Amino acid sequence: MKRLLCIVGGMNAGGAETYLMKLLRQLDRENYHIDFCVMICGEGYYDKEIKELGGKIFHVPPKTRNPVKSFWAIRKIVQDGQYKSVLRISQNSLSCMELYAAKLGGAKKLCFRSSNSDTCGNFWAYLIHVVFKPWLNVIANVKIAPSTEAGVFMFGKRQVKRNRVFFLRNAIDLKEFTYNKAVREKYRAELGIRGKYVIGHVGRFARQKNHSFLLDVFSEVHKRNRNAALILVGDGELQKEIKEKVSCLRLENSVIFLGVRKDIAELMNAMDLFLLPSLYEGMPNALIEAQAVGLPCISSSNITREANITGMVRYISLEKPEKWIRDIVCRMEQGSISRKSMEDQYKEHGYDIESACRIFEKLVFMK
Numbered sequence: 001m002k003r004l005l006c007i008v009g010g011m012n013a014g015g016a017e018t019y020l021m022k023l024l025r026q027l028d029r030e031n032y033h034i035d036f037c038v039m040i041c042g043e044g045y046y047d048k049e050i051k052e053l054g055g056k057i058f059h060v061p062p063k064t065r066n067p068v069k070s071f072w073a074i075r076k077i078v079q080d081g082q083y084k085s086v087l088r089i090s091q092n093s094l095s096c097m098e099l100y101a102a103k104l105g106g107a108k109k110l111c112f113r114s115s116n117s118d119t120c121g122n123f124w125a126y127l128i129h130v131v132f133k134p135w136l137n138v139i140a141n142v143k144i145a146p147s148t149e150a151g152v153f154m155f156g157k158r159q160v161k162r163n164r165v166f167f168l169r170n171a172i173d174l175k176e177f178t179y180n181k182a183v184r185e186k187y188r189a190e191l192g193i194r195g196k197y198v199i200g201h202v203g204r205f206a207r208q209k210n211h212s213f214l215l216d217v218f219s220e221v222h223k224r225n226r227n228a229a230l231i232l233v234g235d236g237e238l239q240k241e242i243k244e245k246v247s248c249l250r251l252e253n254s255v256i257f258l259g260v261r262k263d264i265a266e267l268m269n270a271m272d273l274f275l276l277p278s279l280y281e282g283m284p285n286a287l288i289e290a291q292a293v294g295l296p297c298i299s300s301s302n303i304t305r306e307a308n309i310t311g312m313v314r315y316i317s318l319e320k321p322e323k324w325i326r327d328i329v330c331r332m333e334q335g336s337i338s339r340k341s342m343e344d345q346y347k348e349h350g351y352d353i354e355s356a357c358r359i360f361e362k363l364v365f366m367k
Helices: 015-026 047-052 067-081 093-104 123-139 148-157 158-160 179-188 211-224 239-248 263-272 285-292 319-333 343-348 354-365
Strands: 002-008 033-038 055-061 085-090 109-114 142-143 164-167 196-201 228-233 255-259 271-278 297-299 313-315
Touching: 002 067, 002 093, 015 047, 015 067, 015 354, 033 067, 033 285, 047 055, 067 093, 085 093, 093 109, 093 123, 093 285, 109 123, 109 196, 109 354, 123 148, 123 263, 142 148, 142 354, 148 158, 148 164, 158 211, 179 263, 196 211, 196 285, 211 228, 211 319, 228 263, 239 255, 271 285, 271 319, 285 297, 297 319, 297 354, 313 319
Parallel strands: 002 033, 002 085, 033 055, 085 109, 109 142, 142 164, 196 228, 196 271, 228 255, 271 297, 297 313
Antiparallel strands: none
């Protein structure tokens, strides 16, 4: 049995964590096994499922509180568990220190996966990232990214040009993410949005996801066409603030907060248009999932063009909110388009989770 220890902040419902769970579900568990080391207190969103699938979860002190204690705790877990393969997923090169702790604990295959393409204008975070990037490139002997932008940001242009970064697609389960008209009608009835033009968004309530911009755009769209409805899926530190803004804009009857959900494919079936106004992304899972069910998308121009798998994504600058508004209103006037699943295109581009998992197994586990 080949074993891997995956080090993450916590197994909550973020994009990188959700992708890990997709891989874990598809894993050949007769030959491969994954355990998790988390740096949060309390239970994560996916903890129960991880244990049901046979995985262990080790808790270490948060690095922000006690970096020294966290470092040596990781070293001990790797040493005691005799893990030879370790994977660290992070959006900052400082996290190479966890891989170094694993190396001291005896790990040989030191994998690092970039999960983002920016630090959102945080000067100190960017400075730390620049300082530790050379150390990351020395320590990690397997470098992984979901897109070119994420690879360049984390490891540098030279590493990407020299083919030292492996690009592993943010693949999805194509049996789950498929268009189904019956599911669409069922969910629209249950959510009370039958006959509405439904705009949707899936993402954490965090600055990166830019919910405030999304609400400003929707408010103007709603003024021009009262048939518009907005579905927001997810939770996060800014959720209360966004709910207050909805109240200030008097949109309580047109905006639906659904929290963290597992039925994302079904909810996307119920939508007519998906919006992603993020400030930055490594490779947005939600945009990939939306296209798979034939859902038209509008994304900020900050996001990688590699995410436009089907040609159904329109990119618009965040500096041109009026253009967002006009595009959405125009789509509403045209009505819902004929939709179909995109299974063949996804398989052709390597976004099938079964194939991606086989690549993942060869990439991160010791031979």
